[in-house]
Amino acid sequence: MDRTADHPMTTPDGDGTTSPDTTPPGTAAPGTTPPAEEPDPLGHLLEVLDLRPVDGPGPRGEDDVFEGDSVLGPAPRAYGGQVLAQAIIAAARTVPPGRLIHSLHGYFLREGSLEAPIGFAVERLRDGRSFSARRSHAMQFGRPILSMIASFQEEQPGFELTTPMPDGVPAPGDVPSAVEELEGADDRARTFWAEQSAFDLRHVGGSLYLPRDPSAGEPAHTQLVWMKARRPIGSDDQMLHRAMLAFACDQIMLEPALRAAGRSWQEVGGGKVPLASLDHAMWWHRDVRADEWLLYVQGAASAQGGRALGHARVYKQDGTLVASMGQEGMMRLPG
Secondary structure (H helix, E strand, C coil): CCCCCCCCCCCCCCCCCCCCCCCCCCCCCCCECCCCCCCCHHHHHHHHHCCEEECCCCCCCCCEEEEECECCCCCCCECHHHHHHHHHHHHHCCCCCCEEEEEEEEEECCCECCCCCEEEEEEEEEECCCEEEEEEEEEECCEEEEEEEEEEEECCCCCCCCCCCCCCCCCHHHCCCHHHHCCCCCCHHHHHHHHHCCEEEEECCCCCCCCCCHHHCCCCCEEEEEEEECCCCCCCCHHHHHHHHHHHHCCCCCHHHHHHCCCCHHHHHCCCCCEEEEEEEEEECCCCCCCCCEEEEEEEEEEECCEEEEEEEEEECCCCEEEEEEEEEEECCCC
16 A cells, blocks of 8 residues: 555654644644534544545555544543544445444553554454454554444344343533533633533532532542533434544443542643543443533542553433443553
C-alpha cells in the first residue's frame, strides 16, 4: 500500500510525540473534523465515527483498514472514548450481517494526537456459526495507540437474568445538568461540558466539575449519573448506538475513585492529579439507544499503586440493564 508521509500509520520525522496544544478554543486542529458553523457537537461526533475505508493491507497484513478524524475534547489530545468507539465501528464493518458487538477489552497504549487522522487496522480472528471475533489496532505515526479485541454475536434466545436498578433514583429532569452546575464558571472545562460535549450529563448529588466542598463530609466511592445524547441521533443502527455508549462512558468511568479521593476534574486538568485510562472492558446485554436517558450506577472497587478500578452498570429508565463495564486507570495521588 502506498502511504503518504502524513498517513496515520506512517512514522513522521521526529519521535511522534504529541505537540503542545496551540489550537485556539472553538477551532479544529489539523487532524480533527471542523465543527459546523452552528454548534452541533453530536453531528460532529457522528461524522467522526463514519470512518473512511483505506486500501489495504494494514501494517501487519490486515485486509481491512480505515481512518478517521478526532473531535475536540477537554484535553489537548484525542479522547480515548472516541478512539475506542471508532475501533468498534471499524471491527463491526468486517463481520457478517446481523452480528452485534457483545463484549470488548481494549488497552490504551499511547496518547492520540489531534494533529493527524487515526488509522484502524482490523484482524479477522474467527467467524463461527453464531460468533465472530475481531482485533482492531488504532495507529498513528506508525505506532499503536489502542489495541482492542471484540466479540460479535447473532441474536439468539436464552435464559434471562438481570440485577435490578436501584430504587428511589431521582428522574433526570430533577437533576441539574452540567450547564446548570457550571453556570458562571469561566474556563475551558465549562466551555466543553456546557457547550461542546455531545452528551447531557447529570450527576445525582453533584458532579466533580468544581472543587469539592470540604464540609460535605466523607467522600463516597459510588455515584449515579444520568446521560444521553443532546438530541435525537436519527438512526436506528444498533451498532452505532453501542459504539456511542462506549464513547460516552469513558468520560466518567474513573470518577468514583476520583470522588473517593476528594478530588475534582479541575485538579486533573490543572495537573495536580495525573489521570489516564489504561484499559477498558465492556459487555452489552441488550439493545440500547444513546439518545435516551441511561442511568450509570457506578463504583470504585479498588485504588492502589497509582492505579484505580472503576465499574458501572447501565440501565434504561424502565430498569432494563443494557450494559456493564469496567475500567482501570492511572491515578497518581500521595498515599
